[in-house]
Amino acid sequence: MIPLALIGGGEKAEIIDFIKQGRGILSRLRDMGFFAGKIVEVISNEGCGLMLLKVDDTRVAIGRGMAMKIMVRRLQ
Amino acid sequence: MKTITVAIAGNPNSGKSTLINAIAGTNLQVGNWPGVTVEKKTATLKIDDLIINLVDLPGTYSLSPYTQEEVIARDFLVREKPDLIIDVVDSTNLERNLYLTVQLLELGIPIILALNIYDEAKKKGYEFDIEKLQELLGIRVIPTVATKKEGIKEILNAIKDFAYGFYNITPKKINYGEDIESSIKAIEENLKVTNPLLLSKYPSRWLALKLIEGDELVMKEVDLIGDETFLQEAKSHLFKSHDEDIESMLADIRYGIANGVTRDVLKKKDGKRVDFTEKIDRIVLNRYLGIPIFLFAMWFVFKFAFDFSAPFSDWIDTTISGPVTKWTFHALTVVGSPQWVISLLTEGVIAGVGAVLVFIPVIAVMMFIITLLEGSGYMARVAFVMDRLMHSIGLHGKSFIPMLLGFGCNVPSIYATRVLETERDRKLTALLVPLMSCGARLPVYVIFIGAFFSDHAPTVLWSLYVLGIFMAIALGFILKKTLYKGFAPVFIMELPPYRVPVFRDLMIHTWQKLKHFVIKAGTYIFAVSVIMWFLLNTPYGVEKENSALGRIGKTISPVFEPLGFGTWEASSSLVAGLIAKEVVVSTMAQIYVKEEVEEEKEGVDKEKGFIDDLKDAFLSFGFAIRDAIENLISGFGIKSLSANEEEEQRPLKSKLQGIFTPLTAYAFLAFVLLYWPCVVVGIAMKQEFGSWKLYGQALVIHSLLAWFVAFAIYQGGRILGF
Ligand SMILES: Nc1nc2c(ncn2[C@@H]2O[C@H](COP(=O)(O)OP(=O)(O)OP(=O)(O)O)[C@@H](O)[C@H]2O)c(=O)[nH]1
Ligand SMILES: [Mg+2]
Numbered sequence: 108m109i110p111l112a113l114i115g116g117g118e119k120a121e122i123i124d125f126i127k128q129g130r131g132i133l134s135r136l137r138d139m140g141f142f143a144g145k146i147v148e149v150i151s152n153e154g155c156g157l158m159l160l161k162v163d164d165t166r167v168a169i170g171r172g173m174a175m176k177i178m179v180r181r182l183q
Numbered sequence: 184m185k186t187i188t189v190a191i192a193g194n195p196n197s198g199k200s201t202l203i204n205a206i207a208g209t210n211l212q213v214g215n216w217p218g219v220t221v222e223k224k225t226a227t228l229k230i231d232d233l234i235i236n237l238v239d240l241p242g243t244y245s246l247s248p249y250t251q252e253e254v255i256a257r258d259f260l261v262r263e264k265p266d267l268i269i270d271v272v273d274s275t276n277l278e279r280n281l282y283l284t285v286q287l288l289e290l291g292i293p294i295i296l297a298l299n300i301y302d303e304a305k306k307k308g309y310e311f312d313i314e315k316l317q318e319l320l321g322i323r324v325i326p327t328v329a330t331k332k333e334g335i336k337e338i339l340n341a342i343k344d345f346a347y348g349f350y351n352i353t354p355k356k357i358n359y360g361e362d363i364e365s366s367i368k369a370i371e372e373n374l375k376v377t378n379p380l381l382l383s384k385y386p387s388r389w390l391a392l393k394l395i396e397g398d399e400l401v402m403k404e405v406d407l408i409g410d411e412t413f414l415q416e417a418k419s420h421l422f423k424s425h426d427e428d429i430e431s432m433l434a435d436i437r438y439g440i441a442n443g444v445t446r447d448v449l450k451k452k453d454g455k456r457v458d459f460t461e462k463i464d465r466i467v468l469n470r471y472l473g474i475p476i477f478l479f480a481m482w483f484v485f486k487f488a489f490d491f492s493a494p495f496s497d498w499i500d501t502t503i504s505g506p507v508t509k510w511t512f513h514a515l516t517v518v519g520s521p522q523w524v525i526s527l528l529t530e531g532v533i534a535g536v537g538a539v540l541v542f543i544p545v546i547a548v549m550m551f552i553i554t555l556l557e558g559s560g561y562m563a564r565v566a567f568v569m570d571r572l573m574h575s576i577g578l579h580g581k582s583f584i585p586m587l588l589g590f591g592c593n594v595p596s597i598y599a600t601r602v603l604e605t606e607r608d609r610k611l612t613a614l615l616v617p618l619m620s621c622g623a624r625l626p627v628y629v630i631f632i633g634a635f636f637s638d639h640a641p642t643v644l645w646s647l648y649v650l651g652i653f654m655a656i657a658l659g660f661i662l663k664k665t666l667y668k669g670f671a672p673v674f675i676m677e678l679p680p681y682r683v684p685v686f687r688d689l690m691i692h693t694w695q696k697l698k699h700f701v702i703k704a705g706t707y708i709f710a711v712s713v714i715m716w717f718l719l720n721t722p723y724g725v726e727k728e729n730s731a732l733g734r735i736g737k738t739i740s741p742v743f744e745p746l747g748f749g750t751w752e753a754s755s756s757l758v759a760g761l762i763a764k765e766v767v768v769s770t771m772a773q774i775y776v777k778e779e780v781e782e783e784k785e786g787v788d789k790e791k792g793f794i795d796d797l798k799d800a801f802l803s804f805g806f807a808i809r810d811a812i813e814n815l816i817s818g819f820g821i822k823s824l825s826a827n828e829e830e831e832q833r834p835l836k837s838k839l840q841g842i843f844t845p846l847t848a849y850a851f852l853a854f855v856l857l858y859w860p861c862v863v864v865g866i867a868m869k870q871e872f873g874s875w876k877l878y879g880q881a882l883v884i885h886s887l888l889a890w891f892v893a894f895a896i897y898q899g900g901r902i903l904g905f
Contacts, residue, residue, distance in 0.1 A: 131249060132673050137434050138244035139675060140279040153470045156571050157674060165276045168567050170674035
């Protein structure tokens with residue numbers, strides 16, 4: 108299990124868990140389609156700044172700090 | 184007569200506003216980024232003896248709101264009890280959209296589901312089993328393409344059928360499992376006895392669920408703290424059997440349903456897989472190229488704006504200062520109006536309002552481009568690209584969207600801050616918005632640039648806009664350290680696919696924005712012109728310098744002395760600019776107009792009759808169109824403002840050339856860019872934040888900022904020898 112922020116561009120990962128943070132943020136993430144079991148594709152991850160993700164067929168940009176708190180399993 | 188209220192709800196950017204526009208023929212704001220609509224808007228439609236109130240709501244991802252505009256959407260759905268909900272769903276992302284639908288079902292209100300953006304879904308190879316979807320959710324489902332008005336008639340018929348009771352919609356009651364259902368029941372039973380008032384305000388099942396979740400907002404609204412015995416009792420068995428928090432458990436159930444339904448009704452075949460969006464994004468969002476591309480695009484915009492609008496501006500200018508003034512003068516003389524009336528109308532109103540009207544073409548082109556930007560999907564990308572820079576001032580990229588919208592007009596930008604997460608972010612962003620150069624400042628820029636920098640017009644104009652952005656960051660940096668301490672909350676934002684805006688929409692929304700400036704010219708600017716004329720002519724007959732306005736200007740002018748423009752004319756124009764920034768130009772035009780009209784009177788071309796002048800005006804308009812197109816084709820730098828220089832100089836321009844130098848002109852423009860925001864922005868701030876405090880801060884901070892920047896430019900320039 109590693110943080111989503113460590114997944115490189117072009118790779119896919121399955122969300123396993125969230126590290127507890129502000130209550131609002133977690134439910135926000137969930138409402139936008141990020142929940143345990145979901146598969147996310149990292150479109151770009153340039154090592155700093157925002158990450159661009161793809162969930163289902165939708166692009167979502169999220170801050171790196173938050174990506175550190177989403178724990179995932181790298182998929183092949 | 185029967186009236187029904189229909190709420191239009193759905194995820195952000197799913198096409199709700201577009202759908203209402205298609206149904207009711209309204210011109211609600213649409214744009215290709217999440218968070219366009221931030222206020223509920225009602226469109227009323229009358230069919231036979233049925234009145235349909237369509238309520239456009241801000242987009243929302245769930246009924247547990249996160250930002251200001253989502254609260255508005257939730258409040259309407261939950262409290263106002265609409266008769267019917269049209270749930271606008273983005274078909275290309277069915278599962279997440281259904282997650283909201285499941286929550287809407289909890290409200291117990293009949294739902295028509297519009298499977299919108301059906302065209303893009305089909306292109307992706309998605310196939311929907313509409314019948315099945317209807318059956319599973321117990322609601323009407325209609326595929327729509329709002330932009331092409333497909334499915335609109337079906338939606339209307341469905342609304343009518345529902346209103347007349349021909350068609351019953353009984354939304355499925357989602358079963359949350361025995362444990363939860365028994366809690367719901369217990370709470371509903373209890374409230375029925377102890378607090379029937381509450382149950383009449385909220386849909387009972389929804390309320391019970393929120394109380395089980397412990398939704399903070401709802402708890403506060405209904406004055407419960409959560410450890411009431413009846414709640415504890417109702418929930419106790421849940422705690423025993425489920426260790427994770429109940430909120431996530433309910434969310435899991437809802438997603439489970441959304442996922443199950445999606446799997447049942449959606450078949451994904453392989454469609455065309457050329458994803459332009461991804462290709463463009465790879466370049467546009469690039470870490471190093473992102474900001475340069477944005478800045479270059481801006482420069483290109485100004486180039487285009489100048490080239491295309493210049494011939495039209497010239498045409499309006501020639502027409503107003505020529506035939507219009509001349510014939511008004513004649514007409515007034517013929518009917519024997521007193522001298523002062525003639526002066527009021529020609530030197531006051533025509534000169535003042537005319538000076539602003541001249542720039543309507545530039546403003547029009549700018550508004551067109553902003554509308555194009557809004558519809559394309561690039562808006563959200565700019566937020567992405569600017570995120571890092573905005574972080575340095577304790578905001579995040581999303582704040583840049585209201586700021587960018589400010590290039591059109593600052594007022595809607597103040598409301599657009601609702602998409603931000605915290606009060607601090609919203610206030611700080613609202614304080615920075617006025618530094619974004621709005622359309623009203625264009626007339627000032629263009630007249631000065633025409634007089635002093637015509638060889639580099641687009642670049643100089645571009646530099647002012649960039650200066651605005653730059654100063655916003657600088658000011659934000661200071662404010663973050665002082666008045667608005669804090670750091671950026673988390674960034675999360677959907678980036679929609681790029682879309683080609685519908686031409687009709689483009690025209691309508693350009694006009695919607697432009698209209699504001701035209702109306703302003705006919706009202707505000709008109710009124711101010713009249714007032715200014717009186718101030719310039721009291722006591723009647725004295726030199727302008729000694730008029731009331733002249734004396735006011737002279738009193739203030741020492742303030743502007745160190746900035747290089749300490750004349751009474753500049754000072755009084757700047758003060759008047761509080762009303763609206765165009766007034767700076769209209770007032771200057773009035774001050775400098777006198778001799779021009781005198782000359783005009785002498786030199787009236789007696790040979791030319793009214794008809795001839797009219798013919799001339801038409802003919803020259805034709806030439807203007809030709810020139811504009813030629814400019815566009817010949818493109819870069821061949822023919823722009825300077826190309827028309829051989830024709831005679833307009834009096835205001837040549838007057839300015841006598842008074843300002845290029846250096847003082849630039850300092851003046853920087854000052855106009857940055858100094859106090861107009862009163863309309865102030866009113867918006869008051870409305871949005873509940874007090875005049877923010878506007879007070881803006882007045883002081885921006886004026887100081889403007890003064891120091893203009894000072895630095897002027898004094899620095901002098902040292903450098905300009
Ligand atoms: N291809 C396609 N595009 C659509 C359709 N409906 C809307 N759009 C586009 O989707 C974008 C969003 O439309 P809006 O009507 O502003 O969406 P909204 O749901 O009101 O968005 P918010 O107010 O931000 O919640 C615009 O660029 C529309 O042109 C459709 O059926 N097909
Ligand atoms: Mg909308």
